[in-house]
Amino acid sequence: MPLVRFRQLAAIGLGLACAACATAPSPAEAASVKVGAVFPLTGPQAPLAKQEYAGVEIARDFANADGGVDGAPIDLITKDLTAESDAAARVNELKAQGVQSILGAYSSSLSMPVSAAAQSRGLLYWEAGAVADQLTGRGYPLVFRVGATGSNLGTMSSHFAAQVLAPQLNRSAWSLRMAIVHNLDDYPTAVATAAAQQAVREGIQVVANVAYDAHAPDWPAVLTQVSAAQPDILVLASYIADGVDFRHAMLQRGLHVGAFIGSTMAQCVPDFGAMLGADAIGIFASDRPPPGFNPAALTDTGRAMYSRFAAAYRREFGTGPTEESLAGFGAAWALFHYVMPRGHDLSAAAMASAAGSLDLPDGTLANGAGIKFATSAELMGQNARAASVIWQWQGVRHSVTVYPPVFATGTVGFIPLPR
Numbered sequence: 001m002p003l004v005r006f007r008q009l010a011a012i013g014l015g016l017a018c019a020a021c022a023t024a025p026s027p028a029e030a031a032s033v034k035v036g037a038v039f040p041l042t043g044p045q046a047p048l049a050k051q052e053y054a055g056v057e058i059a060r061d062f063a064n065a066d067g068g069v070d071g072a073p074i075d076l077i078t079k080d081l082t083a084e085s086d087a088a089a090r091v092n093e094l095k096a097q098g099v100q101s102i103l104g105a106y107s108s109s110l111s112m113p114v115s116a117a118a119q120s121r122g123l124l125y126w127e128a129g130a131v132a133d134q135l136t137g138r139g140y141p142l143v144f145r146v147g148a149t150g151s152n153l154g155t156m157s158s159h160f161a162a163q164v165l166a167p168q169l170n171r172s173a174w175s176l177r178m179a180i181v182h183n184l185d186d187y188p189t190a191v192a193t194a195a196a197q198q199a200v201r202e203g204i205q206v207v208a209n210v211a212y213d214a215h216a217p218d219w220p221a222v223l224t225q226v227s228a229a230q231p232d233i234l235v236l237a238s239y240i241a242d243g244v245d246f247r248h249a250m251l252q253r254g255l256h257v258g259a260f261i262g263s264t265m266a267q268c269v270p271d272f273g274a275m276l277g278a279d280a281i282g283i284f285a286s287d288r289p290p291p292g293f294n295p296a297a298l299t300d301t302g303r304a305m306y307s308r309f310a311a312a313y314r315r316e317f318g319t320g321p322t323e324e325s326l327a328g329f330g331a332a333w334a335l336f337h338y339v340m341p342r343g344h345d346l347s348a349a350a351m352a353s354a355a356g357s358l359d360l361p362d363g364t365l366a367n368g369a370g371i372k373f374a375t376s377a378e379l380m381g382q383n384a385r386a387a388s389v390i391w392q393w394q395g396v397r398h399s400v401t402v403y404p405p406v407f408a409t410g411t412v413g414f415i416p417l418p419r
Helices: 046-065 084-096 108-120 150-168 186-202 219-229 240-253 270-280 300-317 323-342 348-356
Strands: 033-039 074-080 101-104 124-127 143-145 177-183 205-212 233-237 259-262 284-287 389-395 398-403
Touching: 033 046, 033 084, 033 323, 046 074, 046 300, 046 323, 074 084, 084 108, 101 108, 101 323, 108 124, 108 143, 124 323, 124 348, 150 186, 150 233, 150 259, 150 284, 150 389, 150 398, 177 186, 177 219, 186 205, 186 233, 205 219, 219 240, 240 270, 270 389, 300 323, 323 348
Parallel strands: 033 074, 033 101, 101 124, 124 143, 177 205, 177 233, 233 259, 259 284
Antiparallel strands: 284 389, 389 398
């Protein structure tokens, strides 16, 4: 049965009283547990979003095969969303169809309005993959994210530079010179800010912090500032197209650094390696855990779930799982397996309370994460045990996880950067 499919089964809706005080029937009283799913399944973001959604569907299939939620099967009610302006309408449609929880939305630009609309309508929002810090930075008690934030990725970049790259370059952390280059958008800016803050904590000198507009980048001006700073390490926070363009401009300029760390999506997707070929070799990516990391990072529970998930994904698609599918699966499994059965009912408030009570060690989920949600206003709903790693392009379309050691499948190479 295809994983990416749209089903709207006739079922007894979960009763709603009002946005603030709604109480849903228990699973035993419902024909199915309706869960909304909002993803960009058409348009330019669809190829990767569909992979994330496939992970959500596999989690749904596993939960139903294991008995559903107290015997009631989970029914995904799926909405395609490609425009931010349509987010509230999709949420309204899902509420009218009886959902109390919504999974989404792959892209941070879509997740922000969807989550805000869900919160305002008294629905639980559960993020499957987007990493913008702002998502869990608004103090919304019904918004949760299992995966890493942009700040996690920026922080990891500078920590890795101090702990691993400095010795590789025969330098101390305090003698390292770091240049940070970032797109002006909120997400790359948050990553860059976290990288700069962690660099200070590690004793690294930030000798340049250069922003650019991806819609009209002035690469000569950017590279002039970076070159003048004479960095040992370059951290780039970008999207795919501008990340590839920056690397091309860097090579054309002849700018050479000891190490290059990409801290947003550009370096973390196959397109980057496919577009650059050998010019990607040696570049690091600060990222969510990709498939194929060291299984020692997982508990017995996590290892069993990863094996089950990988086998199901391979049966369906003929290849091993992707990073996006692993993120979607881990997030959805946390909701279906750990949260829903713990709520006294399936109201948004009850599920939020159940989520807040979770205390699962690192390695419990198939992507290496544990679960402990923050309760402070500035981090409310963010998983403090989200997993992040550093991996490196070590061949054309070939990468190796190199840090932290528990996740590593290989060692750092290509220091200094070959080109």
